[in-house]
Amino acid sequence: MGWESWLISTLARALAYGTPLLLGTLGEIYAERAGVLNLGIEGMMIMGAYSAFVVAYKTGHPWLGVLVGAVVGGAFSLIHAFASITLKANQVVSGLALTMLGLGLSGVLGRSWVGHPLFTPLRRITVPGLSAIPIIGPGLFTRQNLLVYITMLLVPILWYILFHTRIGVTIRAVGEDPATADSLGVNVARVRYLCVIFGGIFAGLAGAYLSVGYRPSWTEGMTGGMGWIVIALTIFAFWNPIYGLLGSYFFAALYHLSYRMQAWVSPELLKAMPYAFAIIILIFVSRGTLQKRMGAPAALAIPYTRGEE
């Protein structure tokens, strides 16, 4: 067991643990690009996890569970969308409320589902051919969930849409300068609603991945704070899906290494490491002048009211 074992396990866990983070981050990037900060990721994620598990358990079809998890995540995000876009409520408060509501609601609803293993989880696949490549094969292409690769493929697509299509320009315009976008005939509220729902769908997918694929069972509070990592990763990613992928996998790799290195470095310190890294990046990113260049939407977290400013 030399360095190969370290490389292989780090690659494999970066993908497996990084995928729910990446899904959540991709959704939050779109919501924030349209100017809506959604701190409700954890709540939407766990509602997705809960509903995906129940549907997969009842029907025996894990992909149906994934679909329902996505729909429930999207539907749940409507609460935040309504509060922050239509009612123009404080986005921080509304998002936090969504997180608490999701954790509480899923806990109550999920009570009778505790202790039931899911016998029909998402299959793990080994990619023929590619898995034979030394190191890369066992690291990236062996016994991973199909959702891992689907998420990976979504990254360039979402990046392209955001930066190279009219839709992307519209979204970014709404997040940068909603008044101007409005004067050009863009329906600001509608764009924001759609982006928040899109974020909810992706958070729901992340939750579904956890309860139907990653660890197929339901446990109250099973998202374990991943929603908060997503918030940090979104900034870490400079609101760019490509960097979102790098950030998510990098964080997951550090997380894995924190368990492999416990024998030599204090576990408390290692556990704090990925988070400390996120904070350092946050400090770096939020330094005034840099913020603009890094891609922070200028109108982030500011409700838009026509005719004000």
Add this chain to the structure above:
Amino acid sequence: MHRKIVLAAVMAMVLIGGLVAIAAADPYVPGTPIKAGFIYIGPVGDYGWSHAHDVARQILVKEFPWLSTVYVENVGTGDVVSTIDKLVNDEHCNVIFTTSFDFMDPTLAGAKKYPDVIFAHCSGFKRAPNMATYMADFYQVYYLNGLAAGALTKTGKVGYVGAVPIPEVKRHINAFTIGVREVNPEAKVDVRWINEWLNPAAAAEATEALIADGCDVFAFTEDTPTVVQKAAESGFPSFAHYSPMYKFAPDYVVSGELVHWEKIYADFLQKIYDGVYTAKNLQNVDYWWLLGQGAVEMGAKPGMAINPAYVDKLKAVVIDHPTFGKISVYDLIQTRLNQMGDPGVTFDPFQGPIKDRKGNLEVPKGMWMSVDSLISLEWAVDGVIGPWPGEP
């Protein structure tokens, strides 16, 4: 004039409040209905510690017609006293159970505040005339699981995912390791900590890290079935913890630990109902219940100590035992189970000589450890590898 009215109103409210408090905390009269309040640290949906206490609570309600219960979950240590206030004043509980080590001091504060209410604190060591302590401990069962793990490991490395490095968890890892090494003196138990009681993703990644490090049999102390599921995904046997997790991986769960808190609760409540225990005589009441009292059980499913799929495998491993000579691990487990299950216990896993991994003699030859030294144990027994926060 105005101020006097306000003052009078305040005084009246204080008086009424005081009366309510006094009325609420009437001493319990034996033979009358009991209302018991349970304060849980975690959600009852954790499928671990709090879940097990709540399963016991539900059994009690069915068993005793004179008992009603109420529970509060997800209580932080800082909220215990105010929760006790609510249970006494609003819910009129006669008996309050607090089920986390961290709740020890706030429970004692509550017991002083309400001297007529009966308290029982789980897993601690501070008592009062109206506050007992109780614990159903697993260390014997962990040792028995360790015997099986020692027989099943091929790489000589057994993985252990620990929750929080407190004496209870350390005691269990040590007992488990003593079992592993009794069968397989060269084997190591590799420990990883997740520093949380409930975090499935952390437990999953800790298990994967242990797999990458070459472990091929797994045990854990954590509140979800994650380790069992993750080990099974990679085809490795494991031992369940706390709840019946056999169904999570029927081909891979060898055994585990099961708790029967209802045995302790039933005994305690019955004695209160009969007038044996009152709010005056609990200073020395400490339940430390083990296999002998039926408070704990070996197995991943009630009534099944060892998964039938592993019986032949354990029978096939025959070792040369210093006490029993040639004996199969299956028979060794049965022998030890009988020695500890008997009310007259004739064996203890922490039987000296035991050295810690730094070479210090912790338990002299032929001696057993006292309950006090077991519950404050911090050292790591020889054979444990990996981090050990707070190692003396």
